[in-house]
Amino acid sequence: MNIIVPQGEYNSVTSPDTISSGGFCTCFVTGVWDRKLKRAHILHDDAPFMHQDLPKFLDMILAESNAADLIIKVYGGGENQFLEDNYVAENREYVQSTFKQYKLTPLEIRFFDSIEGAELIITESGEFILNPV
Secondary structure, three states: OEEEOOOOEEEEEEOOOEEEEEEEOOOEEEEEEEOOOOEEEEEEEOOHHHHOHHHHHHHHHHOOOOHHHEEEEEEEOOOOOOOOHHHHHHHHHHHHHHHHHOOOOOOEEEEOOOOOOEEEEEOOOOOEEEEEO
16 A cells, blocks of 8 residues: 655555655655664655654654664755745755754755655655656
8 A cells, every 4th residue: 555645744654555745846755764664754844844843753753763774865845936045945954953953864865956846655665766746
């Protein structure tokens, strides 16, 4: 089964299930794979600084996982003409500083340069697939 995580939510699945973010561009999507537990997690957040869900998401994962077993990737935060530059920068900085506070280093952080869109899928084997939409 594939679980799609709507904007403003987070969810987890255990292999053989898969999880995906649905489409996003200005949202920030954090994907986490626990190699040992074979468990995938996605947080799909349009305003990380305002919502403060990233710490809750990380606390939930770290309550059952060892940080050394995690693969973490962050995507999104795209810019567009409707978002103020300081809004984008503030959210990007918040995401980065939260990972530093938790002493977690994402394998990849890719903030979008424009309104490009994508969907993140974490497969049953822990593969991260970033599909353009």
